Amino acid sequence: MRASPAAEDGQATVEFALVLPLVVLAATFVVATGAAVRDQLALVRAAGVAARTASVTDGDAEAVRAAVDRVLDLPRVRTAVAVDGDFVRVELQHEWRPPAWPLPWSPRTMAASATVHLEDLG
Numbered sequence: 001m002r003a004s005p006a007a008e009d010g011q012a013t014v015e016f017a018l019v020l021p022l023v024v025l026a027a028t029f030v031v032a033t034g035a036a037v038r039d040q041l042a043l044v045r046a047a048g049v050a051a052r053t054a055s056v057t058d059g060d061a062e063a064v065r066a067a068v069d070r071v072l073d074l075p076r077v078r079t080a081v082a083v084d085g086d087f088v089r090v091e092l093q094h095e096w097r098p099p100a101w102p103l104p105w106s107p108r109t110m111a112a113s114a115t116v117h118l119e120d121l122g
Contacts, residue, residue: 035098043110043112045072046071047112049068050067051089051114056119058088059082061081076094079092083118
């Protein structure tokens, strides 16, 4: 015996209401993951630029910081410069916070570093 069409009214609405939170959660996760990957790649690029700047300025921390600020548009970036013999190493750390969303995730620390040979400009 088939149910009458009136008994099936609203079935699609109920199914949609059950699935919608999962779709929104999945879309939010994809967007947040994309933002994290974008910021990590930017941090790696900035570390390379900062290391190159440090290699031609003999590890001048102010010049390195200015290079990081020019290349990178991220807040809360910590910069460390270490000269070891003929090499200079630049380390960057960034406290990444997920975009505003309903998930209670804590901030994560992203890091990137680059080591290059000191340039002899004299």
